[in-house]
Each structure stands twice: as C-alpha cells, then as structure tokens.
Amino acid sequence: MLSMRPNCECCDRDLGPGAAEAYICSFECTFCESCATGSLGTRCPNCGGELVRRPRRPLALLAKYPASVDRVLSRSRCAPGA
Ligand SMILES: [Zn+2]
Ligand SMILES: [Zn+2]
Numbered sequence: 137m138l139s140m141r142p143n144c145e146c147c148d149r150d151l152g153p154g155a156a157e158a159y160i161c162s163f164e165c166t167f168c169e170s171c172a173t174g175s176l177g178t179r180c181p182n183c184g185g186e187l188v189r190r191p192r193r194p195l196a197l198l199a200k201y202p203a204s205v206d207r208v209l210s211r212s213r214c215a216p217g218a
Contacts, residue, residue, distance in 0.1 A: 140193060140203035144168035146176070146214035151190075153203035158190040166190070171214065181213040 140153045141164065149168045151158040159172035161180035165187075172178055172187045180187055193203065 137201060138164060138190070138193075139206075140190075141166040141208055142203060142205055143207045143209070144171055145182075145208050145210045146171040148207070148209055148211075153193045153198055154195070156189075156192065159187040160190045161185040161187050165210075166208070175214065182210065 138160070141151070143149060143151055144167050145165055146167055147170075151166060151168055157169035159167045159169060159178070161183055162185050163180070163183055165180050165182045167176060167180075167187060176187065178187045179185070193201065
C-alpha cells in the first residue's frame with residue numbers, strides 16, 4: 137500500500153491524497169508535477185528510477201487507510217535551481 141506522502145520532496149508543495157499532480161518512484165519518493173516533469177525530467181533524484189503519476193485514493197478509503205502525514209524533504213538532491 138502506498139503511504140501517500142503529503143508533499144513534494146523538492147519544493148515542499150502540498151500534495152494531498154486527492155492531488156492529481158503527484159508523481160512517485162518505486163520507493164515512493166514523491167514530487168509535484170512541475171518538479172517531476174521539469175527539473176527532474178521524470179527521473180527520481182534519490183534512486184534514479186522513473187517517476188510516474190501517483191494514483192489517487194478514493195475518499196471513502198482514506199478514513200480506513202489514512203494518507204501519511206510525514207513530510208519528506210530532500211532539497212539538496214534536487215536539480216540546482218529547483
Ligand atoms: Zn515540487
Ligand atoms: Zn526514488
């Protein structure tokens with residue numbers, strides 16, 4: 137199950153579980169669309185894996201399977217200027 141991290145690792149933008157513009161790698165490093173498709177070139181800066189659009193979790197299931205609230209930030213690994 138995805139943990140559904142709440143923010144972009146690069147720019148710290150909020151990415152709620154209903155956000156359509158969240159991108160993740162296979163380790164669930166999480167980025168917003170502008171970082172993922174822009175400076176990162178749809179490649180994860182942590183593991184080198186591809187970034188794909190994260191599926192949304194239906195609201196009805198969020199009560200039972202809540203999204204993560206642990207914010208992860210790794211600005212230093214992001215492309216310069218990001
Ligand atoms: Zn971002
Ligand atoms: Zn990764």
